[in-house]
Amino acid sequence: MMRNGSASKGLDSNPSDDICPVCKSNRYLTPTLQFLINPECYHKMCSTCVDRIFTSGPASCPVPYCGKTLRKKGFHKAFFGDLKVERECDIRKRVGAVYNKRQDEFETLLDWNNYLEDVEGLIFDLVEGSKEDRSRAEEKLRAYKERNLGEIEANKRAGLEEVEMEKRRERAEKEAARQRRLAAIKEAEEEKMDVEKSRRDVLEKLASGEGDAREITEMAQKIVLKKAGARKTANESMSNGSRDPDLAIRGLKKKVAPTTEKPYDPFGGIDLTPSRYVLQDNYESEWLQDAKRNQQHTAGGYSFHEYYARTMFEAFSGLGVFIEDEVGNKPAPAAPSNIGTMTAAVAKPKIKQEFKMELDDVF
Amino acid sequence: MSAMSEDERYRTSTQYRLWSYTPSSLLALRTTTNQIAADRVREAVRRIREARNISSADTSEAENGRAKSVGMEGLVNGGGEVDCLTVEEELKLVEFYCRQTIQLGDHLKVPTDVKATAVQYIKRFYITNSLMTYHPTDILKTALFFATKTENHYFRLTKFADAIGKTKPEDVLASEFLLTQGLRFTFDVRHPFRALEGAVMELQALAKGNVPALPGGGAVDGLRDMERRVKGAHGVAREYLKTSAALTDVYFHFTPSQIMMAAFLIADKELVEWYIGSKFPPSQEGMQEKVLEVLEKCADMLRTVAPNSEPSAAEKKELSGLAKKLKKCRNPEKMDLVALQRAKREGDGEDEKIVKKRKLERETSSKEADDLFGPAIKKEQV
Numbered sequence: 001m002m003r004n005g006s007a008s009k010g011l012d013s014n015p016s017d018d019i020c021p022v023c024k025s026n027r028y029l030t031p032t033l034q035f036l037i038n039p040e041c042y043h044k045m046c047s048t049c050v051d052r053i054f055t056s057g058p059a060s061c062p063v064p065y066c067g068k069t070l071r072k073k074g075f076h077k078a079f080f081g082d083l084k085v086e087r088e089c090d091i092r093k094r095v096g097a098v099y100n101k102r103q104d105e106f107e108t109l110l111d112w113n114n115y116l117e118d119v120e121g122l123i124f125d126l127v128e129g130s131k132e133d134r135s136r137a138e139e140k141l142r143a144y145k146e147r148n149l150g151e152i153e154a155n156k157r158a159g160l161e162e163v164e165m166e167k168r169r170e171r172a173e174k175e176a177a178r179q180r181r182l183a184a185i186k187e188a189e190e191e192k193m194d195v196e197k198s199r200r201d202v203l204e205k206l207a208s209g210e211g212d213a214r215e216i217t218e219m220a221q222k223i224v225l226k227k228a229g230a231r232k233t234a235n236e237s238m239s240n241g242s243r244d245p246d247l248a249i250r251g252l253k254k255k256v257a258p259t260t261e262k263p264y265d266p267f268g269g270i271d272l273t274p275s276r277y278v279l280q281d282n283y284e285s286e287w288l289q290d291a292k293r294n295q296q297h298t299a300g301g302y303s304f305h306e307y308y309a310r311t312m313f314e315a316f317s318g319l320g321v322f323i324e325d326e327v328g329n330k331p332a333p334a335a336p337s338n339i340g341t342m343t344a345a346v347a348k349p350k351i352k353q354e355f356k357m358e359l360d361d362v363f
Numbered sequence: 364m365s366a367m368s369e370d371e372r373y374r375t376s377t378q379y380r381l382w383s384y385t386p387s388s389l390l391a392l393r394t395t396t397n398q399i400a401a402d403r404v405r406e407a408v409r410r411i412r413e414a415r416n417i418s419s420a421d422t423s424e425a426e427n428g429r430a431k432s433v434g435m436e437g438l439v440n441g442g443g444e445v446d447c448l449t450v451e452e453e454l455k456l457v458e459f460y461c462r463q464t465i466q467l468g469d470h471l472k473v474p475t476d477v478k479a480t481a482v483q484y485i486k487r488f489y490i491t492n493s494l495m496t497y498h499p500t501d502i503l504k505t506a507l508f509f510a511t512k513t514e515n516h517y518f519r520l521t522k523f524a525d526a527i528g529k530t531k532p533e534d535v536l537a538s539e540f541l542l543t544q545g546l547r548f549t550f551d552v553r554h555p556f557r558a559l560e561g562a563v564m565e566l567q568a569l570a571k572g573n574v575p576a577l578p579g580g581g582a583v584d585g586l587r588d589m590e591r592r593v594k595g596a597h598g599v600a601r602e603y604l605k606t607s608a609a610l611t612d613v614y615f616h617f618t619p620s621q622i623m624m625a626a627f628l629i630a631d632k633e634l635v636e637w638y639i640g641s642k643f644p645p646s647q648e649g650m651q652e653k654v655l656e657v658l659e660k661c662a663d664m665l666r667t668v669a670p671n672s673e674p675s676a677a678e679k680k681e682l683s684g685l686a687k688k689l690k691k692c693r694n695p696e697k698m699d700l701v702a703l704q705r706a707k708r709e710g711d712g713e714d715e716k717i718v719k720k721r722k723l724e725r726e727t728s729s730k731e732a733d734d735l736f737g738p739a740i741k742k743e744q745v
Contacts, residue, residue: 285563
């Protein structure tokens with residue numbers, strides 16, 4: 001109730017929220033005032049009024065022009081401050097109990113979505129529709145319920161079972177986690193004890209004075225290490241074994257390994273592999289003898305492979321380009337080439353104008 | 364997955380797209396350039412003469428002074444038509460100045476590829492510009508300086524100018540944009556030097572007989588005594604690439620790979636024929652013959668300038684005559700590049716308006732760019 005009141009106050013501190021619309025008693029005067037509603041008509045009234053009017057059996061709603069017959073049993077506290085929301089939630093609950101099909105009953109996702117949309121349409125009619133809409137929807141709901149009684153019951157049971165299973169699984173997982181924690185604590189204690197014990201043994205041996213002191217300590221060290229190693233492997237195998245069934249999170253979709261992205265290609269897929277030569281990883285060259293031996297060259301990032309690729313490319317780039325055949329056909333690039341002299345030649349032989357015309361010329 | 368062959372990739376280079384010509388189209392371009400430049404020189408000289416006739420004695424004195432300073436007095440004072448260089452003469456002079464560039468490069472101790480790149484810059488520049496318009500002594504310094512940059516051989520500008528001697532940094536930079544424009548803003552020159560190393564490396568590997576010549580192929584039988592032959596041919600080919608390839612027009616007509624193979628072919632014909640044979644299987648019909656034919660052509664072109672050859676005495680005489688002739692037919696308006704550059708940078712009278720206009724445009728456009736929806740779409744000006 002407190003939550004209710006404060007929520008509605010937060011929304012819009014409507015003073016009528018604090019006054020019972022039936023008996024007009026005020027929260028200011030009766031701080032224990034509690035409002036109840038009946039899902040028949042969602043008219044709000046205080047608990048005192050409910051007691052007063054409905055204790056003696058069903059009666060009609062005291063709100064003017066409502067006239068719905070209400071029972072005391074049907075009254076409860078509103079969960080939401082906004083009664084419209086309260087009503088919609090109730091309707092959803094009611095419809096959901098009838099239309100309780102699950103996705104795996106449908107063949108395709110489209111069918112499932114269509115079903116959901118139908119249900120949503122029905123709910124909308126019930127919540128927002130006019131009187132006719134509402135009665136029609138109500139009728140539909142009733143008809144559906146009657147026709148599919150068996151299925152609805154079965155689904156209901158299945159849903160309950162699922163919830164139960166989920167709960168059980170959760171409990172089991174919690175239990176397993178607790179067990180693991182306990183085991184870990186026990187493990188640590190055992191290890192501590194072991195170390196203690198071996199140390200005591202060593203001290204005793206040393207005290208008894210038998211054998212070389214260093215030999216004894218070395219031996220002890222070895223034993224400790226061996227034990228620790230054995231414990232570790234045992235632990236690992238155990239944790240491996242326990243990992244499979246319990247720790248896994250259920251209900252996840254199967255993961256498909258993402259296709260590895262190809263490295264970025266700056267040339268947009270143009271194939272630049274040479275067609276006239278095979279680039280080798282190493283070439284003999286008198287020029288490069290010194291550079292190859294001297295680390296100063298490669299230290300700065302100089303790559304011989306780059307040099308090889310470039311020289312080989314230049315050796316064959318354009319070998320099959322026949323300028324006389326190819327350039328002869330293309331129009332002579334006259335325009336920009338003659339900037340200097342051509343424009344000057346066009347200029348009229350007047351001195352002043354000449355100067356202006358030469359703007360394209362540098363001087 | 365589309366395969367992109369080595370040839371396909373070469374076709375994406377600017378050297379192929381912008382700087383490859385057939386001999387005839389190259390000659391045609393040079394001829395037009397020469398004619399236009401000659402017309403311009405004549406026009407400029409006529410203009411100066413006219414201006415002089417009109418203006419008073421004072422100004423003519425000043426004009427005179429300027430002309431004198433650049434050694435054009437005779438030309439400006441004298442009457443008659445200006446005797447301009449022909450295309451062939453220009454070509455000879457360009458080759459001469461290319462040699463000079465190489466010598467300058469030797470003097471500055473820059474690597475081979477810097478020199479080769481500089482020479483190609485000069486050659487490319489003088490396809491669309493004439494020596495009569497821009498004198499090569501100015502251009503070659505800038506070209507060499509550019510080449511040090513594009514070939515990743517850092518050379519500080521002041522040191523560069525000092526090392527050349529009688530040169531100020533401004534002289535080097537004056538034709539900077541001019542050259543860039545002449546190169547059509549493409550600085551990439553593909554040389555055959557690295558290609559030669561690649562071929563030699565592979566030939567040595569093939570000689571040892573443990574490497575397939577083609578993808579998917581088996582090891583091939585080498586020639587007799589192959590290692591020694593490759594070594595010998597390597598040296599000869601390198602010399603050809605260093606000078607002959609630079610001084611002839613092969614860069615315009617052939618690909619670096621072909622130039623390299625051609626130089627090899629001059630050194631050891633049998634070896635290259637065997638090599639090409641192993642690279643083009645019989646399934647590629649006619650390719651082998653065609654490639655060899657092209658290589659032969661390229662080799663012929665390379666042979667025209669023997670490596671380490673100096674111009675003969677007669678040629679030297681002819682060249683000095685041409686240099687004198689060039690002096691007389693230079694465009695008087697483009698003589699002093701440094702002054703032109705300065706004038707452009709500072710902007711005099713006429714220019715100022717343009718500068719102001721551009722500034723205004725820039726301001727409005729930046730203002731518009733700040734707008735929520737960006738600047739208005741410009742209408743195409745017809």
